[in-house]
Amino acid sequence: AQSVTQLGSHVSVSEGALVLLRCNYSSSVPPYLFWYVQYPNQGLQLLLKYTTGATLVKGINGFEAEFKKSETSFHLTKPSAHMSDAAEYFCAVTQRTGFQKLVFGTGTRLLVSP
Amino acid sequence: DGGITQSPKYLFRKEGQNVTLSCEQNLNHDAMYWYRQDPGQGLRLIYYSQIVNDFQKGDIAEGYSVSREKKESFPLTVTSAQKNPTAFYLCASSPGEGQPQHFGDGTRLSIL
DSSP: OOEEEOSOSEEEEETTSOEEEOOEEEOSSOOEEEEEEEOTTSOEEEEEEEOSSOSEEEOGGGOEEEEETTTTEEEEEESSOOGGGOEEEEEEEEOSSSSOOOEEOOOEEEEEEO | OOOEEEEOSEEEEOTTOOEEEEEEEOSOOSEEEEEEEOTTSOEEEEEEEEETTEEEEOSSOTTEEEOOSBTTBOOEEEOTTOSOOOEEEEEEEEOSTTOOOEEOOOEEEEEO
């Protein structure tokens, strides 16, 4: 069975600092991988996805993530945090064949201080 | 604009009452999903439907029911059998294999 682990339920950074949100997955075969962002009382918005090809994936709002098969990781980064990045971030995986059930991590809340 | 509309945004349930959450999409997606979100637990799958007139239980289906009579609509009923219904409910849809799910803005259900 697939699973996702997000290290750190809360991450605090200063405005302008590097953002690093960690995601590790467990899967018998390389899955599809996603990062979503959720603002208070709203649904989830897709930041980026990895399905095949280049392992460094660029998304919206300046975020990017790198798929590392050897480390079973898909960490999310942004070089310089903005106040507007404060939100909850979810990593998710799904298998490549058959019914694609999304398995979510428990989320990481990003706090950005001035 | 295409998207997913969930209504109402806030809903209150009395003891012993069934309530229905609406989810409509105009994205022409075949698959639709219902998730429950609780603080610190991420999203858990309640039901999903890959095609009209067919749906499957997810991980936490007990106390919930759904229907899929139209491609655009996937309503969720929270029955009185669901003893802890207070949560944020999210509906999603996807076009097919390898494609990400699109989410509505959610319905927050509380107990009176």
